[in-house]
Amino acid sequence: MMKNFFLTLLLILVTVFTFAGNPDKKGVIKGVIRDSITNQPVEFATIAVYKAADQSLVDGAITGETGDFKIRKLDPGTYYLEITFIGYKTKRIENITISKDAQIQDLNEVHLSMTAENLAEVEITAGTPSIEYQIDKKVIHVDKQITATAGTAVDILETVPSINVDAEGNVTLRGSSGFQVFIDGKPSILDPNDVLQQIPASAIADIEIITNPSAKYDPDGTAGIINIKMKKIRLEGFNGIINASVGTYGRYGGDFLFNYRKNAFNIYFGADYNKRVNPGYSEYNRDTYVNDSTFKTVATGDFESIRISWGVRGGVEINPSKNDYINIGGRLGYHERTGTTNRNYDEWIEPGDIHNPYLSYESSFRSADFYSVSLDYSHSFKKDGHSLTAQVIYDHRISDELNKNELLETDSTIRNAQQSTEKGPAGRLRVKLDYTLPIGENDKFETGFQSRNIIADDDNKLYNYDPDTDDFILIPEYSNMTDYKRDIYALYAIYSGKVKNFGYQAGLRGEYTYRRIKSENNTSDSTFIIDRMDFFPSVHLSYDFLKENSLMASYTRRIERPRGWYLEPFITVQDAFNLSKGNPDLEPEYIDSYEMAYQKRFKKNFFSLEAYYRITHNKIERVSQVYQDNIMLHTYENVGKDYSLGGELMLSVDLWKWWH
Template sequence: MKFTSILIIIFTLLFTTINFSQRGMGNFGGSVTGQVIDNADSSPVEYANVVLFNLADSMQANGTISNEQGIFKLEKIRPGTYYLKVSFIGYESIFVESFEINRNNRTLDLGEILLPRIAYQMEEAEVTADKPPIEYKIDKKVVNAAEYYSATTGTAVDILENVPSITVDIEGNVQLRGSGSFTVLIDGRPTILDANDALQQISANMIENIEIITNPSAKFDSEGETGIINIILKEERSSGITGIVNMNAGFDDKYGGDFLFNYRNSKFSVNLGGDYNNRTYPGSSLEERKTFINDTTIFTNSSGSNDRDRLRWGLKGGIDYNLTPNDLFSFSIQYGSRSYRNLSNISFAEFTDPVSLSNYYLSRNDRDRGGTYYAGSFDYDRKFNNDGHLLKAQIYFSERDFSEESINELVDNNDITTSGRKLTEDGPSESKQFKVDYELPFNETNKFEAGGQLRFNKREDNNNLYDYLPAEGLFILQPQFSSDVNYDRNIHALYGIYSGEINGLGYQAGLRSEYTDRTISLVTNNNDFEINRWDYFPTLHFSYEISAIQQVMLSYTSRIRRPRGWQLEPFETWTDAFNVRKGNPGLKPQYIDSFEMGLQTFWKSNLISLEAYYRKTNNNIERIRSVYESNVTLSTYENIGTTSALGGELMLNSKAFPFWTFNLLGNFYHYEIDGTLGGKDINRSNFNWNVRLNNTFIFDNTTRVQINSRYNAPSVSAQGEREGYFSTSFSIRKDLLDKMLTATLQVRDVFSTAKWESSIDALDFSSYSEFKRKSPMVMLNLKFNINHYKNDKKRNGDRDGGGDDEGLGEEF
């Protein structure tokens, strides 16, 4: 009843607004056009309110909002004399004085309209308004990374934990609308790393903004259950040499830095950047497990230290060359290394009931994974004219060489190793991609798009298992448990999109077709798992402008989530003495149907966004745990029926006072799993929700304080549930030396309340586990601007199309 009532309120608000709002437009006459520009950085202002008034009585005659390029057009204006008001949150309103529309002057172009950012006077100091932290566009949310001071010394994950649609657990794992299956792009290109690894790899200081696309069009890859996260990196557009340098340090062996330099003239630009960051996260974990064998219950309790280290460094460079005003060639390349290490010392206590047998021992675990990678791309953009007729082509290539070593040792009370296992895994992987996109506009509102893509992915895995022999004090290879696996996955795609407008109703219809050719070869026993399949993914998007300050959007997309490589691995991996995991090469891909409806409106100077969504997933992939032997549990993956998520999102962006702005975000949904597991029916559901409150306080033109709080409510899975948790972060930013130097102090998880708790209740065992990082975490960042570096707000406006989230065969 609680969920039903909330859902009724959402749809009532949506449809009441649609039915009773007035468009306030005439039916015939002239037109007025123009472009709204940010006066501070010359970037276009999207969703600016443009309202036309009659000069005689100041009654509203027409209205609209600016598009992605800041361009607006008012049509069907009756003959008369008017004035225009242009406004947007965080900017001063601009009035265009008296002008006339008549038979001899039906079309009027007002050119560029410059909006100045609001400046407040506080204690004799001038304060300039910041950009809104989140901007809502017709097909995506855009997160302005510079507005999240608390994430300055972190990664993309630290920014995302404060934005709508995203949840981040205590270990840094990202979920988009409750699912960990999504695509990550970097500047519209595929990433060489796994999605979560890529987000952990990118320094927050290197990010311009983050685009969250929950219902992508057919232009994008269909991969990912819940959509796309596109990371747009910084690039300077000013002429000459500019640059930016960051250095950071904090408690518990955290330190690093990054730099970005640019040179630009009228014909070409060159950029070079790099970063180095070491992050150590001390933590602790505990688990209480019961295993049921016949009439005997085995109790296994464990607790101890669980430390995680991440070290990453990378170099990147690129060049853009304007062969002609309409022809742009680009080349970019990156090279780097990353490593992840998990060290734990866990004390175990084991006893049985009814026979009271007790054992006590220490488990030492050392898992180290990492290696080097490189990636590059060639891009060519051809503009046939200035009306949007263009052709884009891209060649992308990448390769990585990663290895992993996991060692587990059991130590008795005399510090003697009694048993142990070592697992090694290594092998290169590579990816190649060829992509072409074409856009042909027929007029100002109708456009045809088409394109194709070829993707070739290869990966080799060489896995060896060693057992520890106490008598010899050595790890001895066990060939019968070792394996060599080759992965080949090729995906080729074609798409077409037609978009237009009828009586104020914007529409876009698309179809994407993908052919999957996948082979997993077990070299050791000559066993292959193959897929050869065509899939089709329709998409529909609608938008309707209710008034100058209100717009409603509706969309449907069909998507796929292919199993990840490690979910398919058909061999055993021991994570410690009592836990083993094994993939399932027979996993089927998930197929997803996603519906969304959204409303955006302004109330005074407050931006309000309301969204409702429904997502159904077939062939749902779940991590399943079972008893492997005695007190050892096995983790694997199975297709478990269907899941559904029905819910809504709410965002309020408000300036409560000249010195205080806040951003309130809420996401709530009803989640249900319906399927079979072990021959038994499963039907589990619960109400999930999370809320965030981001506050920014402006003390003067050089000082900002930010306080961010978030709460993630409990959630369920096929076998158990995860508990909710709350956390708060604090940061203060100070500009020095005429903004040539900026210092930011951040404290994350101020009250040490964030932790990961989960429980499982299966047929033959149950468990409760907990993981907590040492907190609060304190970091200091120093940023140096060279030649008054400014972030470009217009970068990669057209590089948001289709990319593979893996690029190296991580999903099959």
């Protein structure tokens, strides 16, 4: 199986190498922007090209992750460059000449110097749009969002195309909750919505929306990846940023970040706190058909959800040489969510008209203590863009969950009640190695390895209320211990380049997965194993035409692995009317994802039109059946295929200078 994997990768590489063509005959100016002190790349710096003769603006670019930029299709002549970025002094480079004998001007490394201005007083210019489109992702520049001064990452995402947020702050990406959340390129061990609710908006520099990730990224998730890039302070000496926010319904939060930078050494420390309250009102109607009878239930009531989180982060950055970078970092935190619901019920059976009114009280509490430690290393070779990076991350989480459901008579006497608990640790180790090799003027080859290892234990217990003792009694047959182990090993290869106005990227990722679930209680002991190999191709294409017009298209194959509670092979009580049981034989969903986009830029404004189409194989759906009178049992099955089609339209216009 592994032999076939490597043969397939080799075939992909041989094929994409044939795409390379002659470079554009017009002039090119390129280079890499770096910090003058740390020598680290400066991402999102603005490069403007002007004619020396009349000082007219000719073209521009924005630096990528490695600080690189390349401006093509320049006519013969003399130009000058202006390089700007927040917190740095503007850099001007004069007398850059393009001629037949010097079509390519390589500026190599250009270093920007820090300004001593207070970051809060720097004016944000419109050189960079609030949302920037790249070949495989959207980048939201948070500093240009009005919501960046308060709230959390969720408040920023509410204004972003592709994102929907419900009344309780839960996020969906293109209609799906199946997405990953990364922080500075590192996955979080927490639930994606918990992560987004925790991070203060004021601590975020940029958010990347990657709906069709290339083979370089994890293929997990139907909808893709949301990568949150945290703010960093790059000024020399001791510096700090402090933010605080207050909102309605008792919402408040704050964060700070301090650092000390001296030459090639930097140490940083930050912390954040956030509280978010979501009250609401609900109505509930349910009909259960059993033989010739219909059990009807109507309920109305109020609910409230409270999320509280805090976290601290810190680390040390070292540049032992001009070409080497080391970062040792960590994060420690706590997250909890409390929910309460009070409902008035009316229940009756048809045919018949005998009503049975009662009350219900539901409460839930879920918390997680977590920490994460990471080691990052990168080495830049002599040739621009030639690099090797390595990353090791270990995450650990201890979760605790309590759910309580009470049915009360109208005089508040307890009729029936259940209580369930779930707790246990989870640990995850991630090792990643990436290599990038520039080829020629426009092409690039990337390859890498990654391992992901997870071990988790869950202790589930169910209790029934005993009116004789006025206490909750353990039910052993509904109490279980589950051990979960999963190992994933991956290799990927990508080739990308540009021929005149046509850009391309093709890649293949292979993943080997071993998963074992062991469940036991006082009556049974079961083990379920998966052992498989999967392949995930990706293709991204782009074409620039006329002036400031571009077309993009992409295809990727992805996977949505069943969540833990989908697999647990035992019954758990959700409330007095609903039971849930996992299915350990579930197959993962496989998604074929297609996208097309058109973009038009005009001065400081832009227009974009996107369409996407997804085919989901082995679609997982919840299947319900009557367990007892008016009690439903819910489980999960692979039901077949699912098709999803959608479009997005966005227009960004600055009507006046003061308009945001």
